Amino acid sequence: MKISISKNSKPFISKKMFGLFFEDINYAADGGLYAEMIENRQFAFRRSWAGSTANDYKTEYTPDYGWKIYGQQDCAEMEFIKGCSLCDKNPHYMKFTTNTGNAGFTNKAYDGVCLRSGASYNLKIWIRNPKYEGSLTVICKSSDGTITAAQKEIKIEKNKNWQLIEDSFTADSTIKNGTFIILQNKGTVDYGYISLMPADAVAGVFRKDLFELLKETRPGFLRFPGGCIVEGAVLSNRYNWKDTVGENWKRHWNWNRWATHNIYMWTPGKLAKYFPYYNQSYGLGFYEYFLLSELMGAEPLPVLSVGIACQFQTSEMVDIKSREFKDYIQSALDLIEFANGSTKTKWGKLRAKMGHENSFNLKFIGIGNEQWQTDKVNFLERYKAFEKAIHKKYPDIELIGTAGPDVTSEKYTTAWNFFNNEIKANKKFTAAIDEHYYMKPEWFYEHIHMYDSYSRDIPVFAGEYAAHTEHRENNLEAALAEAAFMTGLEKNCDVIRFASVAPLFARYNYAQWWPDFIWFDGDTSMATPDYYVQKLFGKYTGTSYIEHSAENAGDKIFTSVTTDGNNYFVKVVNAGDNPVELESIHVDSDDSISRELLLDSAKVIQLSGKSLSDVNVIGKEENVKLEEMTASKNVVIPGLSVSVFICR
Structure with missing residues (x-):
């Protein structure tokens, strides 16, 4: 040759063509990139499940999830009480009483805590103890109890108000899937929040090995927080960025839209697991997404709800003429102020208070995830309302439209006809159209020249794509098909503005969807063949084709x-x-x-x-x-x- x-x-068109798409699916945030090791640290978990009819999703508080008495069961009492909690948004706290010094409690911690010998870990515990004085002892043991990797005694004094106890320890041994224990002396203590984080977490937030894998791909952008999670299974479950900012322990927890995702595996005859206790603590929220983008040198690209819940799950939406819909638009304007605004503004001041005085230099916003127009769903009219309001106040912000959930149906054609027509009168109407396709490897080979004939009037954002093999494995077959297709993306760099595979992360034994870019468990991570393809194209993009x-x-x-x-x-x-x-x-x-x-x-x-x-x-x-x-x-x-x- x-x-x-x-x-x-x-x-x-974009020097940052290849980037990353993050969605909290497969325990990508809590239990994943967000380095928190304790599960249900604020006693705020909900169990969720789908009902028997459309739009019927049910939840119930399960503040006890993940917590169990340790030691002499008849000498201790664990209660979960609603009211007078640490934070009104998360209304429960745990009252723990012992009649002996040999009792305490444990946390599930996903599959158990993993500690590395010589590594340090930071503890944060909010307690209220008006009648208790003495100490708490934090212990981490191997799963069989034979190895004590860490033991830390924390002296406390009586206090009728909530107080934050902060301490740290260094592990003496390496353990995997171990037991996290807190022991009390005789008496009663209220617990509002219990956190354990590795001291090497990047920026005190991101699990180090997972962060480094992301950064090594040289991402040009980061699209977040989804995905269908933006829309929610129902609107009460949608991703509201305002719930995810401010002090960590004051953020409103939410059940995860993927908790009710019960689908057939791609191994014939087997049913996929689903995870009714899959929650979002929002410890990884919009501030952290912006920070992650900055640390990786990527453009932040948030996606916002337009008041339509996931069209695959429900028909729920707010009326476009309602006060609620105006609130969705105002939320977009407030987000721009949070990211870019002066510290004299309401939301810019909050950003500075959280530790980032300078602007995050937000340039792009996605309007809707993969909504599509129907006789009953007026997505395109909603986009116009967002565009008008945002560009009136922030004319330089670039907006990303959507072509819906595929590139083969009438949904896709309708969207493109709409945007092509609107761009003739308003050149700023959209900066790119987001296209999604999950297809067999053969499709990717057959469509390498897909974009050769596209109009150059509106750029494309290939926002979610992946080659799905017969059993949807992260194998070399999928990676080669994606690599071949990406040569076509580079060839059409004058129309392809952004491109990202999906999904990004999956925790081993906690996945609802695959294939996935990076797999991990409590202390180990694994790059897939697909990951290495993206790393090659991200690192060696160049500036001209x-x-x-x-x-x-x-x-x-x-x-x-x-x-x-x-x-x-x-x-x-x-x-x-x-x-x-x-x-x-x-x-x-x-x-x-x-x-x-x-x-x-x-x-x-x-x-x-x-x-x-x-x-x-x-x-x-x-x-x-x-x-x-x-x-x-x-x-x-x-x-x-x-x-x-x-x-x-």
Whole structure:
């Protein structure tokens, strides 16, 4: 195979084309990226379930979830009381009484606490103890009780008001799925909040290994907080950003829309788990999403509700003429003030109080997730109302529209016709249209040229896409299909503004949806083949796409060439079984003299495997990973591989 690079190029519309999409699905936030180790730390959990009819979702408070008496059961009493709690938004607290010094309580902590020897951990406990004086003892033991990894005694004095106790400890041993215990002396203590965080959490918020995996992809943007979670299963369950800011312990908890998601697995005959106690503490809220974007060098791209609950789940929505709908629009305006406003404004002042005096420099907002127009749902009219109000006050904010949940139906056609018509009269009407597609690998190969014929009047945001294999595994087959498709995205960089796969995270044994980008458990994380593809394209995007041809490439070879002005990034996806020899890469110059790039000094980053079914397994050596090497003069590109050649 010979690659000939022309002198014709396309500048990227966005230097930050490839980014990340975060949704709190598969325990991605609590139990995941948010580094809190205690489950139901504020006794605010709800159990939720779907009723027998549409729009029928039920919840009940279960403040006791995850908490159990430890030690002599008949010597202790655990009560969960409503009223006079630490925070009115979360109305319960735990009253714990012991008649002996040998009793206490434990927390479920997902699959149990995981501690690393030599690592430090921070405790925060809100208590009220008007008649109790002495100490509390925090203990972390191995699951079988044979190893005590940490033991910390905390002296406390009587106090009739809520008081915050802060302390830390260093683990003496490494334990996995261990038991977290608090022991009391004889007496009664009220607990309003119990938190355990690793001291190495990035910015005191983000689990370090998961944060680093995200940052290594060099994301150009971060779309958040979803996804269907934005809409909610019902409107009372929607994601309201105002519930997620302010002091951590004052945030209003919510049940998770994915808690009621009971779907068939892609292994025939098996039913997927569902998690009725899946909740959102909002410890990872909008402030933290903005902070995460900043720490990764990504553009923040929040998505807001338009007053329509998930159209797959319910028909609930607020009337467009109602006061409630105006509140949704005002919420969008307030969000811009929170992100960018002066510290003299109401919401800018709150941002500064939370620790970020400077603006987050918000430029983009998504209006709706994947709503679509019907005889009863007037999404497009709602978009117009948001656009008018936002651009009246903030004319420079760029708005992202949506083409609905697919790219094959009338929903998609109706949306594009609407936006194409509106953009003729108002060039700022939309900055890009969000398209979603979850398809078989074959579809991605067949649609590599999908965007060749798109109008260039409105850019595209490929906001959610993933190749779904037969059993929807995170295997090499899916990664190769996505890589091939992404060569087409780069080729059409003059219309593709943003692109992100989905979903991002899944906690092992807690997943409602797959495949997923990164898997993890309590102390281990795993990058998938899909992850490494995104890392390659995110890191070696370049600033311009270069037209080129590949001679004798074969049917299953897909290429893309970009440059950052100094280096050429030549991407080659070999989706076939057979190796292919890359003989040369030639570049046409202005004087029509072709020069050959020196392959024998090119740096090569390569992802490859032996079989389409190759997967990585959490806690084991990776089967599919990136390898770095220096090319030889005649390079053999293995079958089932993705390669990036970096050459001058």
